[in-house]
Amino acid sequence: MSLKVRYADGSIREVTDPSEALEIYRHSTSHLMAAAVSSLFPGTHLGIGPAISDGFFYDFQRDESFVEDDLPRIEERMRELVQKDLQYEPSIITKQEAIDYFSRQGEHLKVELIQEKAGETLSCYRLGDLIDFCTGPHVYSTGRIHPESFQVSSIAGSYWKGDERNQRLQRIHGTAFLTPEDLKSYLSQLEEAKKRDHRKLGRELDLFSISEEAGPGLIFWHPKGTRVRVVVEDFLRQEITRRGYEMVATPHVARNTLWKTSGHYDYYRDNMYVFNIDDEEFVIKPMNCPGHIQIYKSRLRSYRDLPLRFAEFGTVYRYEKSGVLHGMLRVRGFTQDDAHLFCTREQVLDEISSLLDLVLFVLRSFGFDQYKIELSVRAPDKKESYAGTEEDWEMAEGALIEAMRAKAMEWTRMEGEAVFYGPKIDVKLIDAIGRPWQLSTVQFDFTLPKRFDLRYIGPDGQSHQPVMLHRALLGSVERFMGVLIEHYAGAFPIWLAPVQVRVIPIAERHQEYGRQVVSRLRETGVRVELDDRNEKMGFKIREAQTQKVPYMLVVGDKEAQSGQVAVRNRFEGDEGPQPLESFIEKIREFIEARSVRP
Ligand SMILES: [Zn+2]
Ligand SMILES: [Zn+2]
Structure with a gap:
């Protein structure tokens, strides 16, 4: 399908x-929305209206506040304008003409944008x-926008140019798709x-919280959330130790000289928290790399x-604007499952190769079977703006590609x-509903070994610079937890579930037996x-x-007498009575x- x-x-x-x-379709729809808003609410001034990853928005300046009830009215007016099949008529005018026009209209935000623009002429539509200052392009006319392909979805506060020191504006969000069917499937995915929102489930399942008193972007892990975290961390620690990693621990605070x-x-x-x-x-660490480098440098390496x-x-802390914070997915304090590899050039390929094995093993262990791999390389026309020599980049890219080829992996070159x-x-x-999440990363670094003058003595008795790689498997424990919650809609695989079994006595007289069952299970490490x-x-x-507990064990007279439990699992329902010991074995x-389900 094509768009005129x-x-x-x-x-x-x-x-x-x-x-x-x-x-272009979304951006054109944002103009359509601006036209509808201007005609419904005279005196509203226009900011900017770009297309974004899930739709579009327009920033408005208006003394009164928009309210929820305005949204359907705006949508309706947009449909009327679609019916009128208005053209998006372009014209090129001089900068001065534009400034004069928008000043007369009282559109001071537009005037500011125009004044910042270089060149003698500019384009308006x-x-x-409604005349708007915009470089375009746009669809030919409003009739090209299908009346059932867009939705005006929400109102939020914003600041002019996204800067908190600037004037407050009101942002109206909408979304649009090229066909009504696409919009429909987007809305049902939404x-x-x-239903899977990790913030909602985090509260309902008592996993974590964020405290207004402590500040935004800081996660408080509750006992049940921490149980999951501990399982995740123990699993990784065990796995990487088996694969020749050494666990280290580095301070959270260091002199500014380290960061210089x-x-x-x-x-x-x-993005750094700095204090005197x-x-x-001193600086609160935003990254672990300089810490690991200190350990490397603590002695002469061969x-x-x-x-x-x-x-x-x-655990690192990075300042992020409060507007971008989002539950566990975008935070100010988080714990990276971080590692740094130092090796010789000859070892690079083997290291990358076993790293890729590890990444896939870990993702599969958590039940993620679908993934996309991206290889990010230099912009071919700007090679001089990158650190490292031509030889460095060739060696690194070559190793990454060779390792992926050897595993018959598919990747996109970025x-x-x-x-x-x-x-x-x-x-x-x-994830389970088709959303991509960036987690694992394997990164070459040509600058830090130089900045810190990392060396090792080679077999030739000479001093050489090691190759350094940064790598994270989950990214951060917080973000990974958020993704896990959303992927499984809170129903964790058995091995990760914060509560694996709930014992339910039928009547009061069965509580004693219930307690025995609980302590026997606890002995064997079951939560x-x-x-x-x-x-x-x-x-x-x-x-x-x-509460998404995988197993319920119901105990009554019969079970108490025979040392059995009546098993019910979350997935298939009743399994019937069985001896406690055989349930434990299972x-x-x-x-x-690490089964996801029975
Ligand atoms: Zn435009
Ligand atoms: Zn690093």
């Missing part, structure tokens, strides 16, 4: 690239009665995502010591997406609870279901095999 698009100079083109078409050497003090300052004490400046693989569940200090592989998993409340059986079972097997 008109550019500022009046030229018309059929856009066939679906993502380009969608962006007329849509019905509905599904809402690493470069963070100059390039990352805005005893007339000295090629016989390499590769060195230092791993840490390193030109210009590499960070300036080296190429990387990112693994994005696809178990007793529901000894004075409630009806049906209520207790329903509640265990909503669940232990599931846990050890």
Whole structure:
């Protein structure tokens, strides 16, 4: 399908690239929304209205507040304007003409944008009665926007140019798709995502919270959330130790000199928590790399010591604007499952290869079977703006590609997406409802070994610089937990579930036996609870279901007499009575095999 698009100079083109078409369509819909808002609410001033990843928004300046009830009215007016089939009429005018026009209209935000723009002329678009300053392109006319393909969804506060020191604006969000069917499937995915929202489930399942008193973006892990976290961390620690990593621990605070050497003090300052004490400046670590480098540098290294693989569940703090914080997914304090590998050039390929094995093993263990791999490399036309030599980049890229080829992996090459200090592989998993999440990353670093002057003595007796790799499997424990919750809609696999078994005595006289069952299970390492409340059986079972407990063991007279338990699992319902010991054997097997379900 293609989209007929008109550019500022009046030229018309059929856009066939679906993502380009969608962006233009959404941006055109945002103008349509601005036109509807202007006609419904005279005196409203316009900010900007870009297309974004899930739709579009427009920022407005208006003395009164928009309310929820305005949204359907705006949508209706947009449909009326669609019926009128208004053209998005472009015109090129001089900068001065534009400033005069928008000043007369009282559109001071537009005037500011125009004044910042270089060049003598600029393009404007007329849509019905509304003239907007925009470079375009747009769809040819409003009739090209299907009346059932968009939705005006929400109102939020915003600031002019996203800066908190600027004027407050009101942002209206909407979404649009090229066809009504696409919109429909997006809305149903959204509905599904809402049910899985980790913030909602985190509260209902008592996993974590965020405290207003402590500040935004800081996660408080409750006992049940921490149980899951401990299982995740223990699993990883055991797995990487088996694969030749050494666990290390590094301080949370260091002198600014460390961060000056690493470069963070100059390039990352805005995201760091910096404070003074005893007339000295300190930094709360935003990254673990300089810490691991200190351990590397603590003694003279020989090629016989390499590769060195230092791993840490390193808690870091990074300042993020409060507007972008989101539950556990975007936070200010988090714990990375971080590691740094130091090796010789000859060892690089083997290291990458076993790293990729580890990444896939870990993702599969958590039940993620679908993923996308991206190889980020330099922008071919800007090679000089990257750190490292031509030889460095060739060696690194070559090793990444060779390792992926050897495993018959498929990847997308992302030109210009590499960070300036080296190429990387990112693994994005696809969750149960098709959403991609960026978790694992393997990154070369050509700058830190130089900045810290890392050396080892080679077999030739000479001093050499080791290759350094950063790698994270989960990214951060917080973010991973958020993804796990949403992927499983809170119903964790048996081996991860915060409560694996709930024992439910039928009547009060069965509580004693219930307690025996609980302590026997606990002895074998199963996470178990007793529901000894004075409630009806049906209520207790329903509640265990909503708490997503994998197994319920109902115990009454018969079970107490025969040392049995009546087993019910969350997935298939009743399994019937069985001896406690054989249930224990079975669940232990599931846990050890890291089964998602029986
Ligand atoms: Zn525009
Ligand atoms: Zn690092």
